[in-house]
Amino acid sequence: MNGTVFHTQQFLAYHHEGRFQFHHMLFYEGKKLVAVLAGGFRENGRIYDSPLGASYGSFVTGDISADVALAIVRSFESYIRGLNVQEVYLTSAPVIYQPILTQNLDFALLYHGFSYQRHYISHAIEMRDGVFPFERFQPTARKHIRRVLREHPELTIEEVNTDDMVRGLKEFYPILLENKSKFNAKPTHTLEELLKLNELLPDLMKLFLVRINNEAVAGSLLFLANSRVAIIFYHMLRYSFDEYKPIYLLMDRVTRWSQENNYSFVDIGVSQDTSDANPMTPALSLIRFKEKFDSRGVLRSTMWKSYGA
DSSP states (O other), X not given: OOOOGGGSHHHHTTXXXXXXXXXXXXXXXXXXXXXXXXXXXXXXXXXEEESSSSSOOSEEESSOOHHHHHHHXXXXXXXXXXXXXOEEXXXXXXXXXXXXXXXXXXXXXXXXXXXXXXXXXXXXXXXXXXXXXXXXXXXXXXXXXXXXXXXXXXXXXXXXXXXXXXXXXXXXXXXXXXXXXXXXXXXSSXXXXXXXXXXXXXXXXXXXXXXXXXXXXXXXXXXXXXXXXXXXXXEEEOGGGGGGOHHHHHHHHHHHHHHHTTOSEEXXXXXXXXXXXXXXXXXXXXXXXXXXXXXXXXXXXXXXXEOOO
């Protein structure tokens, strides 16, 4: 019910062997599998972390009752204590990833002494039947999109097909590197890792490239997290082409594609000020930009518990 591609062994297999100390768990009620937990150890087994090497983790379940949720957490704690784990961190996917709204598992964790260690503010655009997302963008965003499409016939947007993904990633990655270097940062993935992910999960990614006179100048790389949510994982441009407003054009194309392919939400990622000492500090200018596209804030929360020294 609340699983994503980030919980799967196919996804986690892109990490090179030995990078993480994975330790995944299966929970059974009799012979029936009722929960899966993908995660592993840090600091020589002192910390158990889920996810490890992915965006979202914590327990994946069906539409379970409160009784089953409480039993899963009791079983987990008994096992963890037996391994002398001192701290546990669990970061689940936001509620928009669930087709059924239930927080039985959250309650079970809180009842057993977990607390919220942090919340990040993420933003998502909801797809609505019969209404193109473009129609709900703020007027300035719609104006930019219409103007650029009218005044610049040399501009095109390519939807990279699965068969061309390797070529597309190799074109996109230099843009990604250039964009990140402007902020003294590096991408989460190397090009080799993205190519490996494409090999392991050929339907994981969707790529859109903005071209001017056939030169790629911007792109959006989506991870198709589950049947409900497409994540804009990388949304990058060459700043020398900013006058063309390529990110606005990409937001229009990505949301149209997501609606046409029956996704319920487009997750456009967290908006934190990474330069601030407080990791929860919001990047308000980025949030204001995201709100131009009718996005709403959703919480990406991490639960934590200490089991003592």
